[in-house]
Amino acid sequence: MDLKIAALQDLVLRSRCVVAFTGAGISTESGVPDFRSPGSPWMRNKPIAFEAFLKSGEARNEAWRRKFAMDDLYRDAQPNRGHRALASMVATGKMTAVVTQNIDGLHQASGIPDDRIVELHGNGTYARCLSCGERHELDEVRPIFEATGEAPLCALCGGIVKPATISFGQAMPEEPMRRAQALARTCDLMLVLGSSLVVYPAAAIPVLAKGHGARLVIVNREPTGLDAIADLVINGEIGPISPFLGPHRECRGDPVPLSSIFSGFPRA
Numbered sequence: 001m002d003l004k005i006a007a008l009q010d011l012v013l014r015s016r017c018v019v020a021f022t023g024a025g026i027s028t029e030s031g032v033p034d035f036r037s038p039g040s041p042w043m044r045n046k047p048i049a050f051e052a053f054l055k056s057g058e059a060r061n062e063a064w065r066r067k068f069a070m071d072d073l074y075r076d077a078q079p080n081r082g083h084r085a086l087a088s089m090v091a092t093g094k095m096t097a098v099v100t101q102n103i104d105g106l107h108q109a110s111g112i113p114d115d116r117i118v119e120l121h122g123n124g125t126y127a128r129c130l131s132c133g134e135r136h137e138l139d140e141v142r143p144i145f146e147a148t149g150e151a152p153l154c155a156l157c158g159g160i161v162k163p164a165t166i167s168f169g170q171a172m173p174e175e176p177m178r179r180a181q182a183l184a185r186t187c188d189l190m191l192v193l194g195s196s197l198v199v200y201p202a203a204a205i206p207v208l209a210k211g212h213g214a215r216l217v218i219v220n221r222e223p224t225g226l227d228a229i230a231d232l233v234i235n236g237e238i239g240p241i242s243p244f245l246g247p248h249r250e251c252r253g254d255p256v257p258l259s260s261i262f263s264g265f266p267r268a
């Protein structure tokens, strides 16, 4: 393990544009269970697919009921050592951005600016209208849901309001996907933390990075779907490994500006 940690530190030190790719495993130390490990509460019920959410008021109510029940379990989750290590790498310019499959908002809570986080599966800390895109806060939705048993419709357009996460069967958000792809094409090191790497199209991002010449490092408790193409695989807990990721007071050159990666994108 010591040799692997040394190899990790060396790769990080020699890289100028590190991009993290995180999954549910980075948040387990915060008390939020991952998706596939045994006993996962996320697997207890059959997921409600996007089409069912659109078509059936009953499915929507059930989705909201489950959502608030899960929120109650994990509302006090705070960023952990893994989140903080990445925040430190972003703050020093060593890490360009974090691409995450997570929906828990813990990367933002660790202090990483919004424009350095790309959320592939949305964010469960707020909701959006599916028709006009208006953001709705859960604190507004919940009392209405609890009083009526139904989530409110959008006050602006009357559209269906849904947690701002990507459901099974729902199209991936275009702009985050394009941003993640741009980051994958331009990074020189992709650091995967806590993902089984079996959920596609998200897992195609590390494949793309590798295909464009980046080194690929995977830190995960157990084997993943992409170990075969990785330059370094560390099977271990993210928390104890995190201190070895930084701090990086000296970067090689200036931090890579996002404008050079996202040129031509509608907003920074």
Ligand code: NAD
Pocket (backbone or CB within 6 Å): 022, 023, 024, 025, 026, 027, 028, 029, 032, 033, 034, 035, 036, 037, 042, 101, 102, 103, 104, 105, 121, 194, 195, 196, 197, 198, 199, 219, 220, 221, 222, 236, 237, 238, 239
């Ligand atoms: P996953 O559950 O498929 O894989 C997580 C991996 O992390 C597992 O292989 C597990 O062994 C590993 N792991 C767990 N704790 C770890 C630790 N402390 N250190 C090292 N490894 C650890 O999750 P995924 O690949 O992210 O895909 C699941 C999907 O479910 C994602 O799309 C995600 O949006 C969603 N999800 C998100 C959250 C969250 O936001 N926190 C939680 C559950 C599910």
